Amino acid sequence: MQYLIQLVISGLAIGAIYGLIAMGFAVIYKSTGLVNFAQGEMTMITAYIAWTISTTVSGNVVVVALGAILSAVVLGLVIERLVMRPMLGEPVFATVMVTIGLAVILRSSINFIWDAYPHGLDIGVGRTIVRIGGVGVRTGQIAVVATLLLLLAAIWAFFRYSKIGVAMRAVAADDRTALLMGISATRVHALAWAASSVIAGIGGVFFALSYDLSPAMFQLGLKAFPATILGGLDAVLGSGLGGLLIGITENLAGGYIGSGMKEVAGFAMIIVVLMIRPFGIFGERDIERV
């Protein structure tokens, strides 16, 4: 029982990180209709920038957090403006391939800008262990779950009540009509890229806080992918919750079946989800069968 609780709790912690990145996928899919295969790499870059700030400027939590968020916004906007906007109106195949090209460029740039060795992000918080009901948990792990829940609530309110949120939903539903209503689609796309970069970047920084930074961190994107599929590609909130589910599943599979299963549990789940409910648990868009 103790073992089970331990597995579930650490599953929740890593699942919250997957959830944040998965929300990044969903925000972009919801407003631009394309799968951003460079999400994991963008997450990794933000985490590395946070680490650079913590070692060069200041190790203060607030400074690092603000710096990371700001740099994630800039990263998202730059990518949207330089790489994605010229592809506006091109077929989906071409735009998706561009994100794949972007992914490999960002991935390999890590080794040139930083280095290939693992680093720990140490800003004085998040590594102390507290005991809840006999199970040791890091404060960073509690913080990431809390952040995910907070962000879920904030995003729900944003899409439900704010004017920009409604505009984003309008572009997602029908961009031509939205355009006729006076909504600038390019501005909405830019906002979506920035928001997605920030949400996923927060996940990346938390990952660096609890584990380590390394050039293999882009695989977080691949791990978060099943979460988006499970929650629904167009469901931002669903993706966040999907992350928690995937994290728990992965840990249970790793704990009870074998460590090899931990790596592939999420991917196996993708195939099952696509067979049973291809639009995910919370997804709304009806996927056409052929």
Added chain:
Amino acid sequence: MRTGDFKQTYGELVTLVDSPPVWLWSAVLAAALIAAPFVLNSYALSFLTIILITGVGALGLNILTGYTGLISLGHVGFLVTGAYAYAVLVSKYHMHPLIGFLGAGIVPALASLIVGAPSLRLKGLYLAITTLAFSFIINTVILEARWLTNGARGISVQRPEMFGISFDGDAAFTYLCLGFAVLTLFATLNIRRSRVGRAFVAIRDNDTAARVMGINLHAYKLFAFVTSAFITGLAGALYGIYLSFVSVEGFPFLLSIEALAILIVGGLGSALGAVLGTILIVLLPEATRLVFSLFSAQMDAVFTTGAQELKSMLYGLVIILFLRFQPRGLVGAWHDLRRMWVNWPLRY
């Protein structure tokens, strides 16, 4: 003056080659390829071998991505399955190499059936997602199934000996790869001009219209996927023999990206494009290294330390730049050039 290229019968439309000069140049190319192993040094010959092997794989992916318009992000999964099928059959159970090659095609084809059956029912990017998942799952399966695959230790593979001919030497092995490449090229060209190939292209161009014409979308998509996996598996077996050692590390995820880069650079949906793209992409890292080493020895050092990273960066750049500025690839550029040559000084 030539006014146009008119076809009067259906046979003329689907003929493999419609002009004598193309026959002539193809024959010259074939002669050059046959002579190449005698002329080239071993360094250049290894590039030729790699081009031929990569070409087989790219032609395989071209059936899926180029003709049928479906993206696969995990073709390296079929490459590694094919390589292991060959290695297990030939090195472990000492079967005839021909059976090994057959297995290298059939095993990935069966795997693709399992992956493709659920995901090809859906419209959109879902095949890209499931194939991506497949390429990671298959690595774990290979590492776990130690009784069959030796796990992480890998299997060493000898160059084959068939019908009294030993393919041990570099030149002989190049001929083997050349044989496979030529067979694959003709197979894909013939698929393209058959009823099946027309169905593939119809699905790519407009699936609703294709369905109205009576094409069974699911069956044909699955057929394209299985064929593609079969050919890619053969390329995997050849690559395994070339490396003389089959392991999970020998087939990194980058190979999937490389294959897609080849198709985009060459021009989607054309066998000629796949060939041109293969040549460019295989030689690109080497050519870049040469150009940079002209400027300074320091750049040369960067290339030797970060070779893998620079390679992937180049592939990414090439993919983005071609999609942005020349979406029809090298084949498109070649067609434009040819039209300009024929019609000059008129635009049309």
